[in-house]
Amino acid sequence: MIRHHPNEETLGLHAFGGLKAGARLVVSAHIAACRECRDAVAALEAVAGVVLETAETAPLAPDALARALEQLDAPVAPARTPIDVQALMDKGWWLPAAPGLWFKPLSRRVDTGEKLYLLKAKAGVPLPEHGHNGYERLVVLKGTFGDHDGLYGPGDFAECDESTVHEPFAKTDCVCLAATEGPLRFSGVARWVQPFLGV
Amino acid sequence: MLVAVETRSQSLPRSRKPVTPEREAEAWTTASHIVAIAERADRSAFTLLFARYAPRIKAILMRRGASAAAAEELAQEAMLNVWRKADSFDPARGSAEAWIFTIARNVAIDARRRDRGVPPVAFEIEMSPEPAPLGDAVVEAAQVSERLRIAIRTLPEDQLEVIRQSFFEDRSHGEIAEALHLPLGTVKSRLRLAMARLRGLVGDLK
Ligand SMILES: [Zn+2]
Numbered sequence: 001m002i003r004h005h006p007n008e009e010t011l012g013l014h015a016f017g018g019l020k021a022g023a024r025l026v027v028s029a030h031i032a033a034c035r036e037c038r039d040a041v042a043a044l045e046a047v048a049g050v051v052l053e054t055a056e057t058a059p060l061a062p063d064a065l066a067r068a069l070e071q072l073d074a075p076v077a078p079a080r081t082p083i084d085v086q087a088l089m090d091k092g093w094w095l096p097a098a099p100g101l102w103f104k105p106l107s108r109r110v111d112t113g114e115k116l117y118l119l120k121a122k123a124g125v126p127l128p129e130h131g132h133n134g135y136e137r138l139v140v141l142k143g144t145f146g147d148h149d150g151l152y153g154p155g156d157f158a159e160c161d162e163s164t165v166h167e168p169f170a171k172t173d174c175v176c177l178a179a180t181e182g183p184l185r186f187s188g189v190a191r192w193v194q195p196f197l198g199v
Numbered sequence: 200m201l202v203a204v205e206t207r208s209q210s211l212p213r214s215r216k217p218v219t220p221e222r223e224a225e226a227w228t229t230a231s232h233i234v235a236i237a238e239r240a241d242r243s244a245f246t247l248l249f250a251r252y253a254p255r256i257k258a259i260l261m262r263r264g265a266s267a268a269a270a271e272e273l274a275q276e277a278m279l280n281v282w283r284k285a286d287s288f289d290p291a292r293g294s295a296e297a298w299i300f301t302i303a304r305n306v307a308i309d310a311r312r313r314d315r316g317v318p319p320v321a322f323e324i325e326m327s328p329e330p331a332p333l334g335d336a337v338v339e340a341a342q343v344s345e346r347l348r349i350a351i352r353t354l355p356e357d358q359l360e361v362i363r364q365s366f367f368e369d370r371s372h373g374e375i376a377e378a379l380h381l382p383l384g385t386v387k388s389r390l391r392l393a394m395a396r397l398r399g400l401v402g403d404l405k
Contacts, residue, residue: 009372009387012394016362017304021311042293047397048304049297050347051362057254058261061271065249068275069242072282 002034004149004156010137011037015044022107022116022179026157029139029177033155089118089141089175100125100170115180121145121170136160136180143174229295230288237285248299249278256303262363273310277303350397358393361386 006014006027013019014027031037061067083106094102100122107116119138121127127145137159144153147166152158160166232248235241253274260270280302288298351359364375376386 008394009390012362012390017308021308024308042297044394044397045297045301046294047347047351047362048300049294050351052252052255052259052300052303053296054348054351055255056258056262058258058267058270060254060257060274064253064271064275065246068249068253068278069246071275071279072240072242072245076283 001153002030002036002155004152004158005034005037006030006137006157006159010159011040012044015041016048020114020179022114023137025116026137026139026177026179029141030155030157034157085118085141085177089120094120097128098125101127117178119176119178121174123170123172123174125170127168127170127176136178138176138178141175141177144171145169145174145176146171229299230290233281233285233288233295233298234290236282237288245278245282248281252281252299252303253278259303259363260307273306274303276310277306280306347397354393354396358389358396361389362393 005011010019010023010027014024014031019027031041085106088104088106092104094104097103102120104118104120105115106118118141119127137157139158140152140154140156142154144151145168146152147158147168149158149166151171158166158168229248229251232241232244235244236248256277257267257270257274260273261267265273277299281299284302288295354362360379361375364378372386372390373383375381376383379386
């Protein structure tokens with residue numbers, strides 16, 4: 001059962017395509033597991049459809065339609081094969097951060113500090129506490145962790161900003177998918193791993 | 200459960216309530232053009248959709264800071280995807296214009312991802328299956344759209360602008376605040392207000 005959802009703003013940005021890539025994936029994972037948020041996003045997409053329908057228009061190049069018609073039957077480039085997080089979770093290397101705590105970076109933008117990574121913790125281990133610089137969203141893929149707001153199981157979503165106080169710890173062995181915007185300051189056990197992650 | 204991300208979310212449930220005939224005719228037109236493409240690769244239906252939506256998609260992207268050339272390319276790509284993906288449109292599950300929006304949105308997102316080298320990701324969440332919803336209330340997608348059309352006309356311009364600003368671009372609230380010369384808190388609260396109002400309206404119809 002899902003107990004923790006993205007807030008209204010995050011769902012709005014998700015529906016409108018306004019989230020950075022990593023955050024979008026984290027929200028997508030929650031939505032795939034949560035009917036309530038799926039319905040909410042569908043409602044927001046209906047809103048977006050109306051905004052599109054009533055939008056102003058910009059004139060197109062004179063040959064725009066002709067070009068489009070020409071390409072209708074052109075072969076489509078195959079989609080890129082997605083990273084299989086399941087496979088990554090079970091094998092491959094993890095970067096040890098502290099006793100019972102590992103990271104696996106999936107992607108990172110050096111210029112903005114935007115980052116997507118997996119976080120794995122053993123039962124009873126405190127998760128990294130994020131500092132006051134940037135924004136983080138995560139979704140539980142496996143296991144359970146807890147913080148001031150209760151327990152988070154598979155599909156549950158957590159987001160924190162400047163105002164969030166939380167002392168998360170792994171209740172069972174758990175794996176989370178997390179995205180950050182901007183550089184983060186970890187405190188506590190995970191602080192020393194930062195240079196390796198470049199966050 | 201295998202999860203493929205970046206798919207369109209499930210759409211609004213259906214209803215038996217009637218809509219105004221003129222609105223129904225219009226909604227039916229966009230939807231029926233998409234269906235005509237899906238069923239018989241109808242190029243004249245595509246031409247009509249292109250004339251209606253490509254200039255709007257281009258305008259939205261330009262408003263968000265894309266150059267005219269880049270916006271035109273993305274509008275082209277979006278309309279090509281309307282052609283290619285027409286058979287995934289289900290008129291019973293949501294409005295036609297919402298479907299076109301999601302196609303355009305995903306094109307914009309993919310373009311950004313290509314630019315930045317962020318790979319697509321697939322993953323699985325291990326969890327018990329969701330309980331089936333109890334007696335889904337049913338609402339006609341076209342009726343929702345009509346109510347939303349009216350509601351959007353009554354939204355204060357400042358709220359609408361914040362919504363427009365968050366379309367398609369991964370601009371943070373901080374960046375929107377900067378673009379509109381507003382305090383961050385104001386951007387957040389306007390967006391929250393607008394969302395709550397519009398979503399409340401969709402919720403009321405359920
Ligand atoms: Zn949810």
